[in-house]
Amino acid sequence: MTTSKKKADQAEQEQAKEIARSSKASNKITTSSTAEYFSKNLQQVGFSSQIKATLTTLKEAVDNALDACEEHGILPEVHVTIEKMGAGSIKNSDQVKIRVEDNGPGIDPDDVPKVFGEYLASSKFGRGRCSRGQQGIGISAATTWAQLTSASGAKVMTRTKAMRKAVSCVVEVDIKHNRGVVKNRETIDGYRPHGTTVEFLFDGRVQLNGEAGLLSYLSGTTLVNPHLTLHYKVPDMELQTIERVSASMPEVPEATEPHPHTMKLGEFIAHSHLFGRVKVGAWLKRGFSRVTDGTLTDLIKGGMKASLLEKSVDSIHEAEFKELFTAIQNLQLLAPSTKSVLAIGEDALAKSIRRLGAVDFFSVVTRKPTICDFKPVQVEVAIARLEDRSIDPDSPVQVLRFANRVPLQFDKSACAIVQALTSVNWRSYGLAQPKESLPVGPYIIAVSVVSPFIKFKNASKETIDASDELVEEIRRALIQAGQKLSKHIRREEKANELEEKIRHIEQFGPILVQGICRIIEAPDSRRLKAEEGLRKLLGRDAEVAEQELEQAHSRLEAQKEKERERQPVVEAIEEGVLQEE
Amino acid sequence: MRSSRKAGESAASDQIPKLSKELCHRLLQDLERARRPVLYATKCSLDNALYNHRVGYLTPGDKKVATELNVSSVKKMSRAIFMLEILLRNIDTGAVNTKRELYYISKGEIKHNPLLKPLDFSDQPESDATIDFICEMLECYREELNCYANDRGGQTYSQQLVVTETLPDGDTAVIDLSKLGTSPFQPKNRPQSLKLTARKKIDFCLIIESEGTANTLVANGFTKRHNCILIGAQGVPSNAVRGWTKLIQDQLSVPLYFFGDLDAYTLQNIYRTLKAGSAASLIRNSDYSAPEVRFLGVLPEDIKKYDLNDYPVRESDAQEGRALKKAADALKNDPFFQDKRNKGVAQILKWLLEHKRRCEQQAYFTVDPRDPTMPEKIIVDKIKRGNYV
Numbered sequence: 001m002t003t004s005k006k007k008a009d010q011a012e013q014e015q016a017k018e019i020a021r022s023s024k025a026s027n028k029i030t031t032s033s034t035a036e037y038f039s040k041n042l043q044q045v046g047f048s049s050q051i052k053a054t055l056t057t058l059k060e061a062v063d064n065a066l067d068a069c070e071e072h073g074i075l076p077e078v079h080v081t082i083e084k085m086g087a088g089s090i091k092n093s094d095q096v097k098i099r100v101e102d103n104g105p106g107i108d109p110d111d112v113p114k115v116f117g118e119y120l121a122s123s124k125f126g127r128g129r130c131s132r133g134q135q136g137i138g139i140s141a142a143t144t145w146a147q148l149t150s151a152s153g154a155k156v157m158t159r160t161k162a163m164r165k166a167v168s169c170v171v172e173v174d175i176k177h178n179r180g181v182v183k184n185r186e187t188i189d190g191y192r193p194h195g196t197t198v199e200f201l202f203d204g205r206v207q208l209n210g211e212a213g214l215l216s217y218l219s220g221t222t223l224v225n226p227h228l229t230l231h232y233k234v235p236d237m238e239l240q241t242i243e244r245v246s247a248s249m250p251e252v253p254e255a256t257e258p259h260p261h262t263m264k265l266g267e268f269i270a271h272s273h274l275f276g277r278v279k280v281g282a283w284l285k286r287g288f289s290r291v292t293d294g295t296l297t298d299l300i301k302g303g304m305k306a307s308l309l310e311k312s313v314d315s316i317h318e319a320e321f322k323e324l325f326t327a328i329q330n331l332q333l334l335a336p337s338t339k340s341v342l343a344i345g346e347d348a349l350a351k352s353i354r355r356l357g358a359v360d361f362f363s364v365v366t367r368k369p370t371i372c373d374f375k376p377v378q379v380e381v382a383i384a385r386l387e388d389r390s391i392d393p394d395s396p397v398q399v400l401r402f403a404n405r406v407p408l409q410f411d412k413s414a415c416a417i418v419q420a421l422t423s424v425n426w427r428s429y430g431l432a433q434p435k436e437s438l439p440v441g442p443y444i445i446a447v448s449v450v451s452p453f454i455k456f457k458n459a460s461k462e463t464i465d466a467s468d469e470l471v472e473e474i475r476r477a478l479i480q481a482g483q484k485l486s487k488h489i490r491r492e493e494k495a496n497e498l499e500e501k502i503r504h505i506e507q508f509g510p511i512l513v514q515g516i517c518r519i520i521e522a523p524d525s526r527r528l529k530a531e532e533g534l535r536k537l538l539g540r541d542a543e544v545a546e547q548e549l550e551q552a553h554s555r556l557e558a559q560k561e562k563e564r565e566r567q568p569v570v571e572a573i574e575e576g577v578l579q580e581e
Numbered sequence: 582m583r584s585s586r587k588a589g590e591s592a593a594s595d596q597i598p599k600l601s602k603e604l605c606h607r608l609l610q611d612l613e614r615a616r617r618p619v620l621y622a623t624k625c626s627l628d629n630a631l632y633n634h635r636v637g638y639l640t641p642g643d644k645k646v647a648t649e650l651n652v653s654s655v656k657k658m659s660r661a662i663f664m665l666e667i668l669l670r671n672i673d674t675g676a677v678n679t680k681r682e683l684y685y686i687s688k689g690e691i692k693h694n695p696l697l698k699p700l701d702f703s704d705q706p707e708s709d710a711t712i713d714f715i716c717e718m719l720e721c722y723r724e725e726l727n728c729y730a731n732d733r734g735g736q737t738y739s740q741q742l743v744v745t746e747t748l749p750d751g752d753t754a755v756i757d758l759s760k761l762g763t764s765p766f767q768p769k770n771r772p773q774s775l776k777l778t779a780r781k782k783i784d785f786c787l788i789i790e791s792e793g794t795a796n797t798l799v800a801n802g803f804t805k806r807h808n809c810i811l812i813g814a815q816g817v818p819s820n821a822v823r824g825w826t827k828l829i830q831d832q833l834s835v836p837l838y839f840f841g842d843l844d845a846y847t848l849q850n851i852y853r854t855l856k857a858g859s860a861a862s863l864i865r866n867s868d869y870s871a872p873e874v875r876f877l878g879v880l881p882e883d884i885k886k887y888d889l890n891d892y893p894v895r896e897s898d899a900q901e902g903r904a905l906k907k908a909a910d911a912l913k914n915d916p917f918f919q920d921k922r923n924k925g926v927a928q929i930l931k932w933l934l935e936h937k938r939r940c941e942q943q944a945y946f947t948v949d950p951r952d953p954t955m956p957e958k959i960i961v962d963k964i965k966r967g968n969y970v
Binding site: 501504505507508509511512513515516517518519520522526529530531532533534536537538541542545 | 601602605606608609611612613614615616617650651652653655656658659662663665666669696697699700
């Protein structure tokens with residue numbers, strides 16, 4: 001073998017080794033950042049279509065604004081502008097600009113990149129509060145979508161009370177490292193004393209009407225946020241302003257620690273990591289609700305080694321965690337507290353429902369907080385009949401669903417709220433209802449479920465999981481509201497009946513008597529006498545109908561009186577609103 | 582108002598105007614006194630049906646349906662008086678109409694008198710219901726109000742029968758059925774104006790459920806070989822068939838035989854109606870039933886005797902399933918089937934319920950497929966030997 005040939009062989013072998021190395025490298029397991037994961041799976045968080053992308057972006061921005069205002073006790077005033085800026089880069093899309101401005105506390109400039117550009121950076125994650133946002137995914141996903149579709153991040157302007165001037169910047173997501181990157185930072189003059197403005201430019205489509213439309217979201221949001229003043233400008237519409245109807249801030253209850261019976265083993269172990277080096281006993285007492293010294297004693301009585309409770313939580317093994325978890329699951333614990341839920345309240349709902357349009361009558365019900373599936377839940381229902389008679393009387397009622405005061409607009413049929421709605425027999429309350437379907441007619445039925453631990457079916461929070469207990473609780477609220485509403489309907493039916501009876505008397509009385517007189521050739525004098533007699537007869541029927549109407553009316557009045565006694569505010573509000581109108 | 586007539590007693594047609602005027606007088610009197618008129622009508626349903634073999638047909642019991650004049654019924658009453666006026670005018674002038682025509686006549690009246698607009702019928706079922714309501718009030722049948730359905734069924738063949746019809750203008754028409762060739766005589770829905778005579782003694786009258794089979798028998802010479810009357814019933818007997826059979830029974834005194842399928846539907850809906858009337862027509866069964874009709878077949882024993890092709894009832898079929906259910910009810914509640922004199926037909930019903938089989942009248946053609954007169958031979962043989970119920 002010649003030297004040159006040897007060299008050539010050697011080079012070949014080297015090359016083969018290199019290929020093998022590189023192929024090995026391609027099989028290597030790598031980790032990707034949270035941002036990478038979400039940037040590839042934006043459909044999971046509400047960006048599955050262009051229409052949804054627009055709605056989700058708006059929703060996340062408004063939710064954040066409202067949460068921030070509530071956290072700091074500021075009555076929210078939000079300005080929303082949605083514009084179409086021309087054709088988008090994706091086929092059949094528009095370039096959409098959404099701008100949401102609030103009068104909230106503003107964001108510390110150092111936190112701006114975290115808020116808008118970092119996934120899972122949240123002040124609310126797992127805190128067990130009834131806030132709209134929970135995980136810190138949504139707004140960063142909106143930034144990612146804008147970045148992916150139109151190569152521009154979120155444009156943010158913000159100012160806290162402590163700042164002399166407002167800061168303006170563009171935040172982008174560093175997808176590789178799940179980090180927010182600030183660009184074009186500058187200070188600006190003339191901004192409001194405190195507040196935040198965020199602007200997204202992205203590819204999407206604007207759908208205003210229908211259940212999944214932007215207007216439905218905006219009107220739903222105003223319904224469940226009576227304290228919100230909303231200004232919005234959307235394409236093809238003038239600037240609209242919906243004034244707040246309540247000047248009282250909802251008191252967001254303090255967070256509660258999770259209840260051990262609501263957790264799975266993995267969550268239980270992960271929860272321990274938040275506490276670092278503390279004794280197991282202390283961790284159980286501090287980290288969970290309804291775990292007391294008595295509970296620990298019961299654990300020991302049940303066969304648990306007392307020494308385990310003395311160990312540091314970061315030093316125990318998985319087997320020990322499992323033992324502890326199983327033991328706790330088998331203990332009788334008090335149900336979680338219901339103090340952590342937040343209700344809109346019947347009075348505020350009664351006021352707010354009038355903002356949806358002119359209504360004939362309505363009924364509102366706020367159930368007492370209760371426990372469903374070991375989680376505190378509060379359900380509220382508002383039903384209104386719209387004055388608008390152009391609505392097809394055979395079309396299903398308009399259903400507005402809310403979870404923690406955020407409108408739910410997709411995947412209706414699987415939702416606990418819709419399942420509860422169809423399970424109620426609305427016919428007994430005077431509404432038409434095809435079998436096993438939603439009732440029909442010009443009604444709006446709004447159902448709000450509030451809970452620090454709402455179980456959604458997916459990460460984009462579009463549907464509440466339909467557990468039997470929750471469906472039953474919602475159903476009860478609907479039945480109560482239906483009963484209240486039926487008194488209005490009953491009175492209206494009786495009034496219609498009376499009107500119909502009077503019309504019958506006027507129309508058919510003379511025809512009947514004249515016909516009889518023609519057949520027997522009776523003189524006019526007899527005809528007149530018989531007509532008078534018939535009027536008396538049928539008049540008695542009308543009197544009965546009048547009495548029935550009177551009864552229906554008094555029943556309704558009695559119901560209103562009862563409500564007034566319980567909530568003196570409602571009447572004051574109703575009167576006030578009417579006077580204002 | 583309470584009817585002055587006894588239960589089951591039908592109004593003669595010349596009485597209708599009188600009864601109507603009486604009714605209107607009472608209505609007017611009550612109204613003049615501001616008293617609420619109440620109208621009573623015979624309840625036409627099985628729970629108000631009585632059967633006595635001496636009478637021979639279903640008669641109404643004492644149950645009445647009361648209609649009180651009030652805000653809810655004033656429209657119905659006004660429409661009834663309006664329609665009654667039209668019908669009385671027809672009786673006066675001798676004009677006749679179908680229900681459909683009356684619907685359009687009422688439309689025309691309303692068109693020419695806008696004051697009557699509230700009475701307008703939106704479709705024919707509404708005007709039909711009004712006519713039925715008038716019949717119930719006056720306890721008459723609609724033919725008495727000159728309202729006729731089209732003449733259906735009852736095509737009759739005979740070489741001996743002569744029909745004399747008195748026309749509304751008093752003229753008479755004589756129809757000799759032997760002169761009609763192969764054409765049948767079509768009886769009217771209200772055959773009471775016909776007089777029957779026989780050119781020669783008639784031995785029997787045979788009513789056949791299937792119109793087609795009746796035609797076949799005639800074409801094969803049945804009426805030539807036998808002194809008889811042969812009628813095709815065409816399914817559930819119409820008023821024409823029922824009244825016509827009654828007329829033959831009353832005027833000619835010949836034995837009558839019914840020949841049809843062996844199934845629950847035929848026994849209850851066709852044979853029973855022909856023989857004893859129906860629950861829905863309690864007030865007119867007296868004129869529309871022929872209690873002397875006998876059930877010639879197909880009898881259950883014929884299946885074995887003649888080796889007839891029968892087959893199981895398909896209970897999954899809605900109509901057949903319903904007929905069986907109705908048969909079970911009939912055995913429990915129908916006074917006709919409960920009467921001892923009708924034990925024979927009741928037993929056939931029981932047999933049908935038990936065996937759940939049926940056999941069609943045309944099955945007689947299987948006995949000797951090459952002899953077209955075989956069904957005729959069997960029928961005549963059965964009559965001769967008294968093999969009927």
